[in-house]
Amino acid sequence: MSISVVYWSGTGNTQAMAEAVVEGIKAAGQEAELLEVGNADAKTVAAVDALALGCPAMGAEVLEESEMEPFVEELESLVSGKKILLFGSYGWGDGEWMRDWADRMKNAGAQLIREEGIIANDAPPEDDVLEELKAAGKELAE
Ligand SMILES: Cc1cc2nc3c(=O)[nH]c(=O)nc-3n(C[C@H](O)[C@H](O)[C@H](O)COP(=O)(O)O)c2cc1C
Secondary structure (H helix, E strand, O other), X not given: OOEEEEEOOOOOHHHHXXXXXXXXXXHOOOOOEEEEHHHOOHHHHHOOOEEEEEOOOEOXXXXXXXXXXXXXXXXXXXXXXXXXXXXXXOOOOOOHHHHHHHHHHHHOOOEEOOOOOEEEOOOOOOHHHHHHHHHHHHHHOO
């Protein structure tokens, strides 16, 4: 089974979340490829069996615009039926960026393994969020 975890992180919070997802995947006995979005190619990534995508809330409740947004836009035409986990860190908002992102991926036909994504309002993410990310990583690998 091939699984990729692709993320953008400016100050490391979403990266810590990505690492927890990878831990969960490994705990389920699978390998995961951890990639910064700047090193990821959408077509290659879309060919995996399962996918986790991480990005914090940026701009005004949007995805990071120079790398993550164009990557996600390209993925939208490639992920119908694909098992996907969304996650990310945020600051002062109410999670709107993740609601919008989850809707987008559902409209693209993705099968989200957490309907509303996993969001963390702390730096670094609290232990219970990290545990939830590990559990979701395990599910992604099943
Ligand atoms: C340029 C910029 C824009 C941001 N916009 C939002 C926002 O719209 N809503 C929000 O809740 N947090 C916003 N934040 C806060 C980040 O989402 C938060 O600091 C997050 O933990 C960063 O994750 P990272 O360490 O993975 O980069 C913004 C931060 C920056 C630097």
